[in-house]
Amino acid sequence: MSDLSLLTVEESRKKLDAKEISSVELTTACLDSIAKQEPDLHAFVTVLSEQALSSAKVADQSIAKGESLPLLGIPISIKDNFLTKGARTTASSKVLDGFIPPFDATVVRKLKEAGAVIIGKNNMDAWAHGSSTETSDYGPTHNPWDLSKLPGGSSGGTAAAVSANEVIGGIGSETAGSIRQPASWCGVIGFKPTYGRVSRYGVVAMEASLDSPGPLSKTVRDSAIMLGVIAGHDVLDATTPDIAVPNYLKDLNSNIKGLRIGLPKEYFMKESQAGINDMVMKSAKQLESLGATLVEVNLMDPKFGIADYTIIQRAGVSSNLSRYDGVRYGNDRTYFGKEAKRRVMLGSYALSSGYYDAYYKRAQQVRMLLKQDFDRIFSQVDLIMSPTAPSTALPIGSTLNEAMFGELSDLLIEGSSLAGLTAVNIPVGLLSGLPVGAQIIGNHFQEQQVLNAAYAYEQKVNWKEIKA
Amino acid sequence: MTYQLICGAEIHVELKTKSKMFCGCKNDPFHAPGPNIYTCPVCLGLPGGLPVPNKQAIEDTILLGLAIHSEIPSLAHFDRKHYFYPDLPKGYQISQKDEPFCIGGYIDTTEGRVRINHIHLEEDAAKMHHDLVDGKKVSLIDFNRSSVPLVEIVTEPDIHSAEQAKEFLKKVRDIVRAIGVSDCDMEKGSMRLEANISLTKDGSLPPYKVEVKNINSFRYFANSLTSEFVRQSEILDKGETPVQETRGYRSATNSTASQRVKEDAADYRYFPDPDIPPIVISKEWLEEIRSRLPELPSSKIDGLIKLGIVESAAKIIVNDQAMMEYIEQVKTLNPKFVQSAAKDIVNKKIDHTKLSPADYIKSLESKNADKVTDENVLKPIIEKILSDNPTVVADFKAGKQNALGFFVGAVMRASSGKADAGIVTSILQKIL
Amino acid sequence: MIKILSDKLHIMTTKQVITDADFAKLVKMTKLTLSDEEKVSIHSQLDEALKEVEVFDELDLKNVVPLSHPGSLQNIMREDVVIDSFTQDEALSNANAKHNGFFMVSGVLEDQT
Incomplete structure (x- = not known):
């Protein structure tokens, strides 16, 4: 039998339903892949072998009874900032080293209800603070394309695990870039839903008006399946609107004739690594050849997004990390790493009396301008396309003393996150052997349109053959 | 300082x-x-x-x-x-x-x-x-x-x-x-x-x-x-x-x-x-x-004052649910007795938790039963006073309304306070 | 790459933005423990980050309403209905110290903020 860990979610579903394979076989294949690769990759903080095999057995019984659920019997890994009942959740911080949550995050509950086999918890930047997975208190994750390189972050463990076929699919979270950027560096699909589309309940909070859970997958169709499972209104999260969830998979349509795609000049920066802009532009031309219209547009300079994001996110971090005092759970505040300390202190400063107006309030005003800027563009075009990150994967160790690395690496992403928009990273080629990603950004709740454009590209191009 | x-x-x-x-x-x-x-x-x-x-x-x-x-x-x-x-x-x-x-x-x-x-x-x-x-x-x-x-x-x-x-x-x-x-x-x-x-x-x-x-x-x-x-x-x-x-x-x-x-x-x-x-x-x-806003204490006090209850007593009553209900019941049974009921419960002359409003009113009515209400008894007394005060009768007929009060007072004194003032007034008006 | 981007944004600075007194207050306010090395490096890193914000000066923010929520939701409320709570054991399951069903911490002053 061929290596089952190479399967996609959709292929697994078909084979499981046709009883060609069992969930136990599929889960075992993934656990074997993990066992073989983890010493090199370190994409997991916790592998849940026993629990996974026992849920796989239950799934097989359900399948035998003729039950079919979107993820029934399919091994999925989850970023370690999603609370999993009875399974250690650390957010890759020693503060939560021994924390065993007494409840499931809404996303985890929905995955379980859809039959998913939760195979483990992925490594990440501690508290999701970073774009390298290098700030994890449990050590960095390595990029499967080149073990001397970083996977990006903060969902770097999930991106690496999906990319290396340790799992069939993965769930990450993005505040600004934490899904798209590691997906770009690891060459996978990373889907960032509209803010509010997916519940934040039970996710270790970074910044409450930005955090958006989303799937990382091997194909666009897999993202559509997983997004369909986790999206939707949650009575436990007051920021999830009660808007019906479409059937993203069923409605997936590679016909993009007439779609208007904006290419913001400011996002094809001359400072980006040579070759990236060209490769992304070529991928845009592919969409044009499929009937889309490319429109050059102007967006506010990314430097405003980065400054704005820094203040708003740090303020949120300083507030959200206040609950960690070691009284009800976890260790006390002496266990915070340096990155968390930096962020908490900067955020507290921006909110403190005498400085609030100059920093936090102004940042909220700039955020309004950024949102209005995108509103304006979306009256002209349907989607926006640009490079996801200004570089391919950087070497391990290169970000450790760079306090602003995370923001710099997510320079092209922060604006759309602040505006609450949906977006996807699609791999568009290899530059010196490392994946390059393009992002396609859509307006609020236009997930289907974003998925369709990504799907059209994926159907047309085998990205691994595009090399420079 | x-x-x-x-x-x-x-x-x-x-x-x-x-x-x-x-x-x-x-x-x-x-x-x-x-x-x-x-x-x-x-x-x-x-x-x-x-x-x-x-x-x-x-x-x-x-x-x-x-x-x-x-x-x-x-x-x-x-x-x-x-x-x-x-x-x-x-x-x-x-x-x-x-x-x-x-x-x-x-x-x-x-x-x-x-x-x-x-x-x-x-x-x-x-x-x-x-x-x-x-x-x-x-x-x-x-x-x-x-x-x-x-x-x-x-x-x-x-x-x-x-x-x-x-x-x-x-x-x-x-x-x-x-x-x-x-x-x-x-x-x-x-x-x-x-x-x-x-x-x-x-x-x-x-x-x-x-x-x-x-x-x-x-x-x-x-x-x-x-x-x-x-x-x-x-x-x-x-x-x-x-x-x-x-x-x-x-x-x-x-x-x-x-x-x-x-x-x-x-x-x-x-x-x-x-x-x-x-x-x-x-x-x-x-x-x-706003439609759920009940009547507030200050407005309840105003309501009690309108019934003739003095302010100091009204303030005490609105702060006591039992007292307030008592007054409400007395008012329903016989509004004539609200003033005295308020005075009696505030001064603790009666125990409003024991004496029912109905019994309280009955007791007041029985006190009133001592009053002389028989016209045949009252009429001679009234006629005597009228004949003793012809100038006042003339004043009344000339339009001086307070002359009536003078006669009622005189009748009350003559009956040692036992005459029913209401009946006396009606007899006086008939005669005059 | 990091350096090129830093240069683009002119965020390298030696200028002190946060005064020493404010920095000390900040450490106390956030209840964090900093090593001597961190006191120096974090201070200068915060100054660098704040320097970035100078780009706001290029924007006209007069009459711009601050944005707190990216969505347009309002009036999201719960009906006043009781739902199941944790059991006492679940509530205390991750506590470092407990006593007779209470969470326990070493004695704190009775003076409350």
Whole structure:
């Protein structure tokens, strides 16, 4: 039998339903892949072998009874900032080293209800603070394309695990870039839903008006399946609107004739690594050849997004990390790493009396301008396309003393996150052997349109053959 | 040197909703059979817990604002207020700073109007107590109270005497109870008080204020004003300025003691809570809430005065549910006896908890039974008085109405007060 | 790459933005423990980050309403209904110290903020 860990979610579903394979076989294949690769990759903080095999057995019984659920019997890994009942959740911080949550995050509950086999918890930047997975208190994750390189972050463990076929699919979270950027560096699909589309309940909070859970997958169709499972209104999260969830998979349509795609000049920066802009532009031309219209547009300079994001996110971090005092759970505040300390202190400063107006309030005003800027563009075009990150994967160790690395690496992403928009990273080629990603950004709740454009590209191009 | 007292009050009231402010845990910390049994990820501050505001608590707050003449703005939002303390699970309290539910308002006292600055809605902290375990000083925490809805009523510095303070606080309590949003039980801690006290010579606001906490009753609140007046006067007499600080009231010594010098004032780093979208109060919603406003104590007092009850008695009656019901029943049975019933229950001439209104009225009627009502008995007496006073009869016929009163009085005297004045009047009118 | 981008944004600075007194206050306010090395490096890193914000000066923010929520939701409230809570054991399951059903911490002053 061929290596089952190479399967996609959709292929697994078909084979499981046709009883060609069992969930136990599929889960075992993934656990074997993990066992073989983890010493090199370190994409997991916790592998849940026993629990996974026992849920796989239950799934097989359900399948035998003729039950079919979107993820029934399919091994999925989850970023370690999603609370999993009875399974250690650390957010890759020693503060939560021994924390065993007494409840499931809404996303985890929905995955379980859809039959998913939760195979483990992925490594990440501690508290999701970073774009390298290098700030994890449990050590960095390595990029499967080149073990001397970083996977990006903060969902770097999930991106690496999906990319290396340790799992069939993965769930990450993005505040600004934490899904798209590691997906770009690891060459996978990373889907960032509209803010509010997916519940934040039970996710270790970074910044409450930005955090958006989303799937990382091997194909666009897999993202559509997983997004369909986790999206939707949650009575436990007051920021999830009660808007019906479409059937993203069923409605997936590679016909993009007439779609208007904006290419913001400011996002094809001359400072980006040579070759990236060209490769992304070529991928845009592919969409044009499929009937889309490319429109050059102007967006506010990314430097405003980065400054704005820094203040708003740090303020949120300083507030959200206040609950960690070691009284009800976890260790006390002496266990915070340096990155968390930096962020908490900067955020507290921006909110403190005498400085609030100059920093936090102004940042909220700039955020309004950024949102209005995108509103304006979306009256002209349907989607926006640009490079996801200004570089391919950087070497391990290169970000450790760079306090602003995370923001710099997510320079092209922060604006759309602040505006609450949906977006996807699609791999568009290899530059010196490392994946390059393009992002396609859509307006609020236009997930289907974003998925369709990504799907059209994926159907047309085998990205691994595009090399420079 | 004489000083004028300047005092503003901060009154915390726990709302008696069924569930907590931001989660569905039971709101009943006082009667909980054990510690930490009404908690969830939200009120325990677990990672990933998210607040969803309780609609009833918001409506209760607005109702209170309407009862004390506050303006209800069309837009309100919640803010995070940060400080560290083991009883505060998230490291911040969800409160309201810039856009609370109620702005302004007032309550009138006999010593003048006390203006309300605003009323805001927030969540209570957990309950902590201090103990010795294995010989070590520890603090034990119970999160049953964590995130119970709490309104804070903040006044302007319009309280100028201990008596006024007591009257004001009682009025606040009576209003809150009348609208049914809290028990205001000081012993259970569902009503808690703080005073901001300073002294002035010329009525202007002084450059300092002393915050007094740990006040467990209206009397202690009044006492803290008296004792602070003495303490601060002595400092001011020496030409010094009292230290801006927080002091705790000690009932045993009827004095206050310094708790924390406020120089290093806490920086709460307020900012709008991104977890909770803003609350828009439409006209329709506001009117719906207003329609639930019951008759308030002040308006009930006015109603009793209109029935002929003196003000002092009316105030006592509206504060006593049983007395109020008694008067209502007497009024229904025979409004003639409302005045005397009010007088008799307030002066404790009768025990209104034992004597039913019906029996009370019967007893008054039987007293009246002694009255002489027989026209055949009264007529000769009346005729004699008329013939004895021909000039007065002439005056009456000339239009002097008060002549009638003269005759009624004379008949009463002649019958040693036993004649029924109503019947006497009707006979007189017939004859004349 | 990091350096190129830093240069683009002119965020390298030696200028002190946060005063020493404010920095000390910040450490206390956030209840964090900093090593001597961190006191120096974090201070200068915060200054660098704040320098970035100078780009706001290029924008006209007069009459711009601050944005707190990216969505347009309002009036999201719960009905006043009681739902199941954790059991006492669940509530205390991750506590470092507990006693008779209470969470326990070493004695704190009775003075409350």
